[in-house]
Amino acid sequence: MTDDDLIDHLLYTGEGTTLDYKREGYVTDGPDDVKKSELLKDILAFSNTWRTEPAYILIGFDESEQQFYPVCRHPDDSRLQQFINGKTNKHVVFSYRAVTYKNQALGLYTIEVQERPIYAKKKYGIVEKDVVYVRYGSSTAIADPTQIAKMGALEAIKGATGEPLLSVELFSLEDQKSINSGLSFAYTHQTIDEFPDYTEGTHGYLKLNERLVNRNYYRDMVLYQQEQAESFGFRMNVVNRGTASANTVRVHLCFEPPGALHLKAELEDVPSTDFLPKITSLATLLKPPFEEHIEPDRLTAVFSFGKIHAGESAPSGDIFLITPPTKLTSVQVRIHADELRAPIVLNVPTTIQVTERTLRPED
Incomplete structure (x- = not known):
């Protein structure tokens, strides 16, 4: 709603x-x-x-x-x-x-x-x-x-x-303050100008073989700077203040419209001049932090918290919103559990401000 x-x-x-x-x-x-x-x-x-x-x-x-x-x-x-x-x-x-x-x-x-x-x-x-x-x-x-x-x-x-009583708190990673009453984020969207290949790299005193040089280093660095500047980080904490456990607890975050928004559990590392293939951690492969459901006008991320006992809470890991659009005026948070007859719904109002900047090699 x-x-x-x-x-x-x-x-x-x-x-x-x-x-x-x-x-x-x-x-x-x-x-x-x-x-x-x-x-x-x-x-x-x-x-x-x-x-x-x-x-x-x-x-x-x-x-x-x-x-x-x-x-x-x-x-x-x-x-x-x-x-x-x-x-x-x-x-x-x-x-x-x-x-x-x-x-x-x-x-x-x-x-x-x-x-x-x-x-x-x-x-x-x-x-x-x-x-x-x-x-x-x-x-x-x-x-x-x-x-x-x-x-x-x-x-x-x-x-x-016994009856569970569930609520969720969202906290900004930057200052650990609650954002339940409102999320405000301003960032500069950096577009990429044409960048040359990176052709020289050293490892100690030895010049690297060109096959071991990351030719995309400059472009990777721009993408890294983009992600750092255009991401809003937060966490969730689901609390059960009731008198019974809640089973199969899930939290849905709904973004409408999503625009170019995407969610990540961690940001990229600083790129290297060496050619180093990216390896996804085994823990992430075995248990992704959330499921994404993408529709033309909505992006929904589903977080599973399992069973939360009475009087206990369950925190999420880090969550990053990458390039949220200015048209995103609220985030709908829905709490689901086996014991709930209907989901608990919270709407977090959002204010997103974006400015544009073109990155050139000299920057």
């Missing part, structure tokens, strides 16, 4: 137990704890409400006016995670990201289905200590003891039978 499809669905659905609209974003900075606690209260209410699908808070839309109010400033997802989860009795699985819908800049909170009840460990602003907030229709209320008991009973049943 694309962002446009998702927002279409949310606008058609209307406010309720799985959706709220906000004309303006929440206050997340400054000294006013009362204003900042409004976000905490709403996240808690959606987290505690019984549902079978994710809940959303759409920022930048007024339902009564049926008007958009573009979001000018987006909060940092990692700071939101610290703000919310530093105050609750258990980890809250939610995320925030910027989305674009019909040229309108909006914001979207996604609150996953998760263990309940969740409450604040201390009073904060309008949020009371140990109070369980729930969503009733389009408003927030306090759960009564009977409701809380039912939450505990349901979680006890789940705990007895």
Whole structure:
């Protein structure tokens, strides 16, 4: 499902137990704890409400006016995670990201289905200590003891039978920061001018036989520089915060449109003036890091993580996006497992900027 499809669905659905609209974003900075606690209260209410699908808070839309109010400033997802989860009795699985819908800049909170009840460990602003907030229709209320008991009973049943709770984090290799809320990459695409053959090489004090000289050295060096400059590196970490193992866990990364994009698990080594045939490692030949499915308008990479036990995580190896196109505005991440009735879907917005440069021999 694309962002446009998702927002279409949310606008058609209307406010309720799985959706709220906000004309303006929440206050997340400054000294006013009362204003900042409004976000905490709403996240808690959606987290505690019984549902079978994710809940959303759409920022930048007024339902009564049926008007958009573009979001000018987006909060940092990692700071939101610290703000919310530093105050609750258990980890809250939610995320925030910027989305674009019909040229309108909006914001979207996604609150996953998760263990309940969740409450604040201390009073904060309008949020009371140990109070369980729930969503009733389009408003927030306090759960009564009977409701809380039912939450505990349901979680006890789940705990007895076991249920996995999967999520995925994407981290940039450059600074190890999460890119779940957005991937931004600018690079220079270097085209190749005509290069001569490399004809001389030395090994120690002996001149190499011409058959042992890498005639393509100059061209190989340009390709090496291209790959270094035009690659974005990241890793994935799949976490199971549930109470049971997840089997046959797979993560699909979908790129649409792919353009000239291709994925690699490792970058090429610096080329040599010697003629050295490239040898693929035995480990890579026996177990490729991912499978590629190429279609005219989509490239999908499938990563297999096998079994992930409750409370454990599984990291991927390095992943490099080579020459991503400017038309790539989001990366869809889908988590599949035997125990999931439907895949868990995350859309990572992307911003790609490309400049052109022609490399000549004198460069």
